[in-house]
Amino acid sequence: MTGLRDVQKSRDYRKLAINKVGVKDVSYPIVVMDKHNAFQHTVARVNMYVDLPHHFKGTHMSRFVEILNAHRKDMALDKMETTLQKIKDRLGASRAHLEMEFPYFIEKRAPVSGAASLMEYDCRFIASLSEEFDFVLEIRVPVTSLCPCSKELSRFGAHNQRGVITAQVRYRDFVWIEDLVAVIEECGSSPVYSLLKREDEKHVTEMAFENPRFVEDMVREAALRLQKMNNVTWFSVSAENFESIHNHSAYASIEMDKRQSPAGPESVDKPVEKRPRCG
DSSP, X not given: OTTSOOGGGSBOOXXXXXXXXXXXXXXXXXXXXXXXXXXXXXEEEEEEEEEEOTTBSOOOHHHHHHHHHHTTTOOSGGGHHHHHHHHHHHHTOSOEEEXXXXXXXXXXXXXXXXXXXXXXXXXXXXXXXXXXXEEEEEEEEEEEEEOXXXXXXXXXXXXXXXXXXXXXXEESSOOOHHHHHHHHHTTSSEEOOSOOOHHHHHHHHHHHHTSOOOHHHHHHHHHHHHHHOTTEEEEEEEEEEEOSSSSSEEEEEEEEETTXXXXXXXXXXXXXXXXXXXX
16 A cells, blocks of 8 residues: 555645644544543544645545544543644644533432432533643533513513523633533523422522523623632633524623733623613
8 A cells, every 4th residue: 555645745836724624523432520420431523633734735634533543542631632742743733623522411409309310511622732732621501591671571470591601711720510510500590400390390480580681691690700710711601592582592702811801801890780671
């Protein structure tokens, strides 16, 4: 096979470098650190990329999968920098990227009955390596939100819906997924559970009614909590409500680099004024 021409290494004359080239959506088993059970085995959708200089026609796609297979017993968070260095070396790149999106399960007890069940959270590791290693942890936390406007205007009841709060963080030391989920779950009108008995349903319904939140409220609440986490150096948080009475979603987001703005933006420091409004 050594006599076969390496087409990828052939010259390209268009003089356009490529920022990211590689393989996407590879299904692969990984190991994630679990706060209560040491480790959790799950299956991730993996993306692997490198940069490509302008003079090469293409990259060697098979090498990404070879590296993934060679490190299949080490596909964990603490091995990502080593894996990225292998990708850089093997493909002769100056920058490598590795993304893993996976379901993570946390045992959660219903608020009144105490019935236990597993709650699924979508998580993502986003890592890159050039001269320095960069890592972002992303979690997607489902919540219930009850509309303050609807509660204010209606003679009885208020419309509510499921929403999702997405948080991305960079940090100095290790952050447990469980701890980050617990912080973000506080920001909706009520948490979401996979198992509720009648007494639990009564509790979460009334809790949401007494705690109405717009998407603006939820991202501000999340930002305030992430500001207080000294270990977090940067965050991006967004909230999306899948509206129950509108043919659209409601959305809000805040991003902050605490290293550049330790006091936080003025809009976050001021208390939120609750006003009835629609839309």
